[in-house]
Amino acid sequence: MERLAGRIMLLWGFPRAAIAILAGAIGALALPPFGFFATLFISFTLLVWLLDGITSDPDSGWFGRFRSAFWIGWLFGFGYFVAGLWWLGNALLVEADEFAWALPLAVLGLPAYLAIFYGLSAAVARLFWSDGMGRLAALAFSFGIGEWLRGFVATGFPWNAIGYGAMPVPLMMQSAAMIGISGVTVLAVFVFSAPALLGTKKGMRVGLSLALLLFAAHVGYGAWRLNGADTALAQIPGEETTVRIVQPLIDQARKLDDAERTAIFEEHLSLSAQPPNEGGKRPDMIVWPETSVPFILTQNPDALARIADVLEDGQVLVTGAVRSEEAGPGMAPRFYNSIYVIDSQGQIVSASDKVHLVPFGEYVPYEDLLRNLGIPEAIAMPGGFSAAPSQTMLTLPSGQSFYPLICYEAIFADEIGEQIEGTSALLNVTNDGWFGATPGPYQHFQQARVRSVENGRFMIRGANTGISALIDPFGRTMIGLAFDQKGVIDATWRGGSVAHSDSFSRQNNFWFLVGAAFLIAAISRMGFNFGEN
Incomplete structure (x- = not known):
């Protein structure tokens, strides 16, 4: 693993970009209808090693490393979203004579935009980068915030958040009742990144142990909750x-x-x-x-x-x-x-x-601006709905x-x-x-x-x-x-609810996890390595 990690870190140019895109695309196999959640271990391990490789240029300075990390994260996100969202183009083929021109916007344009959030997440994580487990925590808190932002910036499009990859079956969905999809995303990024420690060794024992503990808790909590599910349903009045x-x-x-x-x-x-x-x-x-x-x-x-x-x-x-x-x-x-x-x-x-209307599906954002810019094709796209307040x-x-x-x-x-x-x-x-x-x-x-x-x-x-x-x-x-x-x-x-945390509590739990990951990353950045071998 050390030899493989070293090769990934030292890649440059087109091979480096190709690996970043491929890493993201492989991760999309964790999503339905495939549900191969283990592919995200490959994706995030490669992403960590690619970000590790940025340190190979000691003269780049913090801005250079930020820019390089953004580029790697963006390519990773582009691969993930193209592989996971290519099907959006099918909607434009229903009336292909009118809207086929917009196919590249749906298949490539939207992924390119969504990948910005992953680019920023990788770049912010790189600012807190360190050896050992700390860099996994940096990636976890930054991706958690990035996915949270993706849920509301520019009306939001939180489709296929990383956390869904950790929830292919009900056994692995139950953590969402306590920490929500946002909280699951924070923990999932940390766990999926953990194999990267095998390639660099520093902090391996503590990092892998914590990742294993988190994964076991995720599955164990699901098994415990499902074991009492039928009893809980029977008690709904x-x-x-x-x-x-x-x-x-x-x-x-x-x-x-x-x-x-x-x-x-x-x-x-x-x-x-x-x-x-x-x-x-x-x-x-x-x-x-x-x-x-x-x-x-x-x-x-x-x-x-x-x-x-x-x-x-x-x-x-x-x-x-x-x-x-x-x-x-x-x-x-x-x-x-x-x-x-x-x-x-x-x-x-x-x-x-x-x-919450679908942009360019149920309404056209910035319609007046697009009309003034002389883009009639965009104005003619499907839409015409008003949003309820x-x-x-x-x-x-x-x-x-x-x-x-x-x-x-x-x-x-x-x-x-x-x-x-x-x-x-x-x-x-x-x-x-x-x-x-x-x-x-x-x-x-x-x-x-x-x-x-x-x-x-x-x-x-x-x-x-x-x-x-x-x-x-x-x-x-x-x-x-x-x-x-x-x-x-x-x-x-029988209508009613079973025990779960409310929206406010889930948000608090999410920010607690973000804060905990940030603290680990910041302490590591200051020179303390958790369990360095």
């Missing part, structure tokens, strides 16, 4: 509810075809009206995915009447739909990506609008309430606030049909499962092309429909 989740499998090209609207609507109704399996309970609520209703419901009373015809007394339909709102005299109406609750009389009894809980006639997460709102862990207290479950409706048979829907599903663990609640998840499921508060799929499968699933559950 309240009445049972039966939900039917409809997965219609409507091709995205059909959804964009005006001539198909009525047929699509009737397909949803037909699936909703299917009788329950033998011995099964009649659903109390039926859930359709995001934007399932292919027209403005409030302008189509016949559609509401058809829904009333299908629903039995006491049943409700929860569906994604587009909502319109008059903006004022002489002004164009506003449109919202929404969820409606419709009762058996065909009345809309509750609604919630999406708060705040999250509104969905309330059913039964008194149950749900925390709505429309599409990728499910990836923003820190945006699920105090309103979740008292809700029966998380409700995530999405249309991942834009991305076809790619890793995208699987990655989205995993992140939704982690939100259930963090918040100690069931999640009802309806996705047009999959993956639809009822997820329990421990991230386990109670029942689901696989990707690219048409049908319905009925599941009975």
Whole structure:
């Protein structure tokens, strides 16, 4: 290992850049649908050795080392994000004649932007670099802060945070209930970087022992928590509810075809009206995915009447739909990506609008500036939605309430606030049909499962092309429909929460871990080597 580490450190030019990109790309194999979390040990070990190699230029000064470290971190991030997010380009191919020009922006441009956060993380870590375990702690706290910033800077895009690589199965998701995805990321970077100590020896005994202890605690806590999961679920008070989740499998090209609207609507109704399996309970609520209703419901009373015809007394339909709102005299109406609750009389009894819109998918950032710069192609991209000022809980006639997460709102862990207290479950409706048979829907599903663990609640998840499921508060799929499968699933559950830390506590725990890693890195930088051999 020492010989290999030495060779990596001494690389320069193109081979050095290629190894950095490759290291990041290998790490993406830890993400769904692969879930090979061990690949991150290779990725971060290589990253540490590449950053070690920056010391080979003693005349570079601190700014030179900062710049060199940024470059290595950026290349690492670029490889990671291209390999993990290439599937975003598939959305632009649905209407390729109009938007194929933007394919390089999605496949290469977005990764290039996201890689800046990893570049800055590596550069900051390099300022606190030292021999031994200290440099692993430096990387851990800097990547933790970098991923945290990625969650809200420029509206945020925290997709595929490093911590998800350490949570491929429910056994390894339970730590999120205590420290959240941000806290898991801090510890994961430290653990995944630990094999680098085998190549340099300094601090190896203490560093590897601590990494092993952290990994054992991560898995052991998961095993302990899952061992009591069924008991915890049985103790949730309240009445049972039966939900039917409809997965219609409507091709995205059909959804964009005006001539198909009525047929699509009737397909949803037909699936909703299917009788329950033998011995099964009649659903109390039926859930359709995001934007399932292919027209403005409030302008189509016949559609509401058809829904009333299908629903039995006491049943409700929860569906994604587009909502319109008059903006004022002489002004164009506003449109919202929404969820409606419709009762058996065909009345809309509750609604919630999406708060966190997808840039260039649901709205165009800096639209006026782009227009002034003469970039009409960007203005013509899909969009046209307005954002709600705040999250509104969905309330059913039964008194149950749900925390709505429309599409990728499910990836923003820190945006699920105090309103979740008292809700029966998380409700995530999405249309991942834009991305076809790619890793995208699987990655989205995993992140939704982690939100259930963090918040100690069931999640009802309806996705047009999959993956639809009822997820329990421990991230386990109670029942689901696989990707690219048409049908319905009925599941009975009891709304409420199991023991977990609240959002404020998870944030405090995250900053405690960042502070602890920073302290280790700073002490090491001042010359104290933990367990140097």
